[in-house]
Amino acid sequence: MNDSPDSRDPKDQQLQTVRAPDPAGGPLTTDQGVTVDHTDDALAGGERGPTLMEDFHFREKITRFDHERIPERVVHARGAGAYGYFEPYESCAAFTKAAFLQDPSVRTPVFVRFSTVQGPRGSADTVRDVRGFATKFYTSEGNYDLVGNNFPVFFIQDGIKFPDFVHAVKPEPHNEIPTGASAHDTLWDFVSLQPETLHTIMWLMSDRAIPRSYRMMQGFGVHTFRFVTADGKGTFVKFHWKPKLGVHSLVWDEAQEVQGRDPDFNRRDLWDMIAAGHHPEYELGVQLVPEEDEHAFDFDLLDATKIIPEEQVPVRPIGRMVLNRNPDNFFAETEQVAFHTANVVPGIDFTNDPLLQARNFSYLDTQLIRLGGPNFPHLPVNRAVAPVRNNQRDGYHQGQIHRGTSYSPNSLGGGCPAIADPSDTSAYRHMAERVDGRKIRKRSPSFEDHYTQPALFWHSLADWERRHVIDAFRFELGKVQAMQVRTRTVEELAHVDGELAAAVADGIGVPRPAAVGTPSPRPSPALSFENNTGDGSISTRQIALLVTDGVTADRLSALKDALNGQGAMAEALAPHDGTVTGGDGEEVPVDRALPTVAAVLYDAVVVPDGTQLPDDAHGDAARRFVRNAYRHGKAVGGYGSGAGVVAALVPDAVATASVPDAVASSGSSTSGGSGGSGGDGPVVDRGVVTAGSGSDAFTEAFVEAVAAHRHWERPMPRG
Numbered sequence: 001m002n003d004s005p006d007s008r009d010p011k012d013q014q015l016q017t018v019r020a021p022d023p024a025g026g027p028l029t030t031d032q033g034v035t036v037d038h039t040d041d042a043l044a045g046g047e048r049g050p051t052l053m054e055d056f057h058f059r060e061k062i063t064r065f066d067h068e069r070i071p072e073r074v075v076h077a078r079g080a081g082a083y084g085y086f087e088p089y090e091s092c093a094a095f096t097k098a099a100f101l102q103d104p105s106v107r108t109p110v111f112v113r114f115s116t117v118q119g120p121r122g123s124a125d126t127v128r129d130v131r132g133f134a135t136k137f138y139t140s141e142g143n144y145d146l147v148g149n150n151f152p153v154f155f156i157q158d159g160i161k162f163p164d165f166v167h168a169v170k171p172e173p174h175n176e177i178p179t180g181a182s183a184h185d186t187l188w189d190f191v192s193l194q195p196e197t198l199h200t201i202m203w204l205m206s207d208r209a210i211p212r213s214y215r216m217m218q219g220f221g222v223h224t225f226r227f228v229t230a231d232g233k234g235t236f237v238k239f240h241w242k243p244k245l246g247v248h249s250l251v252w253d254e255a256q257e258v259q260g261r262d263p264d265f266n267r268r269d270l271w272d273m274i275a276a277g278h279h280p281e282y283e284l285g286v287q288l289v290p291e292e293d294e295h296a297f298d299f300d301l302l303d304a305t306k307i308i309p310e311e312q313v314p315v316r317p318i319g320r321m322v323l324n325r326n327p328d329n330f331f332a333e334t335e336q337v338a339f340h341t342a343n344v345v346p347g348i349d350f351t352n353d354p355l356l357q358a359r360n361f362s363y364l365d366t367q368l369i370r371l372g373g374p375n376f377p378h379l380p381v382n383r384a385v386a387p388v389r390n391n392q393r394d395g396y397h398q399g400q401i402h403r404g405t406s407y408s409p410n411s412l413g414g415g416c417p418a419i420a421d422p423s424d425t426s427a428y429r430h431m432a433e434r435v436d437g438r439k440i441r442k443r444s445p446s447f448e449d450h451y452t453q454p455a456l457f458w459h460s461l462a463d464w465e466r467r468h469v470i471d472a473f474r475f476e477l478g479k480v481q482a483m484q485v486r487t488r489t490v491e492e493l494a495h496v497d498g499e500l501a502a503a504v505a506d507g508i509g510v511p512r513p514a515a516v517g518t519p520s521p522r523p524s525p526a527l528s529f530e531n532n533t534g535d536g537s538i539s540t541r542q543i544a545l546l547v548t549d550g551v552t553a554d555r556l557s558a559l560k561d562a563l564n565g566q567g568a569m570a571e572a573l574a575p576h577d578g579t580v581t582g583g584d585g586e587e588v589p590v591d592r593a594l595p596t597v598a599a600v601l602y603d604a605v606v607v608p609d610g611t612q613l614p615d616d617a618h619g620d621a622a623r624r625f626v627r628n629a630y631r632h633g634k635a636v637g638g639y640g641s642g643a644g645v646v647a648a649l650v651p652d653a654v655a656t657a658s659v660p661d662a663v664a665s666s667g668s669s670t671s672g673g674s675g676g677s678g679g680d681g682p683v684v685d686r687g688v689v690t691a692g693s694g695s696d697a698f699t700e701a702f703v704e705a706v707a708a709h710r711h712w713e714r715p716m717p718r719g
């Protein structure tokens, strides 16, 4: 919470008026404000007697507890939220009159909720899944919700199929297995029968589905929306969020281990970074298509299973969003926030995308059951900053005291609230799009091509990304019991790419499908991770420095300072908390005890000069740490005697090639001492950086290896 009233944004000021009184301000009370002096024993008829009905404090306390839970979201139940602001780079008046997109000096408060889709509230963060990326802009013209995902496409084309899709992907109905995962029969049964899912399934099998951090993934509005100018001119628009830190993923093997080591991995990361002042930042970009070009594409703009390749219509940056404040209370804010695709402001309108049209019904409907009635817009996190005046009344949990009449027109209430004057350009007016047609239940033929864009995605990936996609298909389908479902899915994949289908078939024990004509569209480089690496910094990267008694203290602290100076978060990990004794007898502070963490929770590791890895459980833990970091493609560094330790731990191909001569001989796993002499290096091989001493050159090379995120050329665990 920002406690300085002057620096609070308008939303924070509003929230301040409803923050509960300071608990330190007086004694415990009941809900009625009656002071309580004893809350550990219920009122009873005698020391060993029955609890008395008249104990109103007991009854109130238990009743309130019994009613603490509300239904979780039917999808996107697991999430994490944060406040922040959005500011446009320049006026967007040429294509939209939306007030929050006009003035670069005006910051609009936002609340963002990130989520997984399939799992329940308590499920793990690092499952293979789509991530929700929902933003509520508290604009001066009312709330605007951009309820997007980290994929630019969706599984189905018409919202009427949403319950079918969700029933298929959710845990199986008889045993509620698996939690948070799509690797089961019903999802793949649905996919194999519903080719429109294929494009999004390709994204789901890619590393996009296991983001390293909510701060390192893109967001997409998915649908084609409409911008509208003050003079009523419409332009089709697709929204893109691009993270400043680039798009980065975990390795699947690692993601699975993180589920056990830290099920809160992504939400903890978001919270900790905001708390530490490393505010996540995203650029908002738009793809704009003039109305007259509506039919200029070989797909339908209204089809949410399609992207507009960025090479065809470039993404134009229009502003940035910074998340800088953690909520005060998870339930009150992150759980009770209610997004709705129909929360739009003047200047932003819908299209006839049938998925969007369905959503415009579903989100309002779901909040009524989830939040218990129609007054959820008054919940603090949902309240608009813009003034709200209307004749909506009563209902459960009415939190406001309305005065005067509640109908329109009225004369007794002075005609208030007045209807906006026709000349008032700030009023929301739907675009007067011409609608003309017969009532019909039929998918447009322009939605029929289900294979070209999955193939476009496939052909746009780097080799290592494709390997991961194949492995993911093999993993997921390998968990499917029904062989006919495996076979049917592979037959569908053959329409995307023959080699992909064959590679998957070989892994899951079904025949390779017969060759079919697969499309080979021109790749879209923007789809590959390799072209979304961000600012190339090591900001917020978690770097483990493995230390023990004997570590060379001055080099260690120079390295730590250098890494932290570039925004990384370097931590000294030792077998125990407290301090270790450096080579010259100095006390070296320990940030964390090694047994409480694991390599999968870090982005990189260094074995500094002087660190001892004896042949015991502590040494084993440290060795496992280095090997795991290596296996998952992370930067691994060693200098002085640490270079030898690294050499002994990582496979020969890397180690012997990369360790400077001067230190190769000191490379036993129990080596200590004060480091190598001469032949300083550094030597760099696929992200393994070794040097005779911890010089600035070592730091520089190591920073570069960390900035690369992962070194995919290394052999990685498959599956």
Ligand code: HDD
Pocket: 073, 074, 075, 076, 079, 113, 114, 115, 131, 132, 133, 134, 147, 148, 149, 153, 154, 158, 159, 160, 162, 221, 222, 223, 304, 337, 338, 339, 355, 358, 359, 362, 363, 364, 366, 367
């Ligand atoms: Fe949805 C939640 C994103 C299609 C019905 N959806 C929800 C959330 C996100 C999305 C990010 C979580 C919001 C939060 O954090 O509270 N949904 C999408 C995207 C879609 C999409 C990007 C396709 C482009 N959704 C979709 C369809 C329907 C729904 C087609 C129904 C016809 N979605 C819901 C819902 C949820 C929801 C049932 C559950 C909780 C909630 O709304 O508030 O109404």
